[in-house]
């Protein structure tokens with residue numbers, strides 16, 4: 182099942198630089214692993230903002246919630262989830 186996810190990162194201004202760097206490094210490793218596993222299908226930076234737009238391919242909302250809530254930056258992100266289904270006019274056979 183595909184989900185469009187927008188994540189807006191809001192790190193507290195008083196978060197120490199070392200803590201922020203460590204969180205970002207852990208987040209990067211987790212994101213790379215999930216992409217290699219095929220669960221995080223697209224990851225795009227929103228131009229001009231500390232935010233991303235992503236497409237996840239997971240079994241359903243429960244798995245998505247487990248993934249998102251396990252992200253190191255989860256406590257510092259506003260997340261909006263939109264479930265997707267196939268568009269009848271799409272020419273891409275792999276759209277699910």
Ligand SMILES: O=C(O)C[C@H]1C=CC(=O)O1
Pocket residue numbers: 188190208209210212224231232233254
């Ligand atoms: O930078 C972000 O958009 C937040 C988060 C998502 C993937 C990642 O590596 O960090």
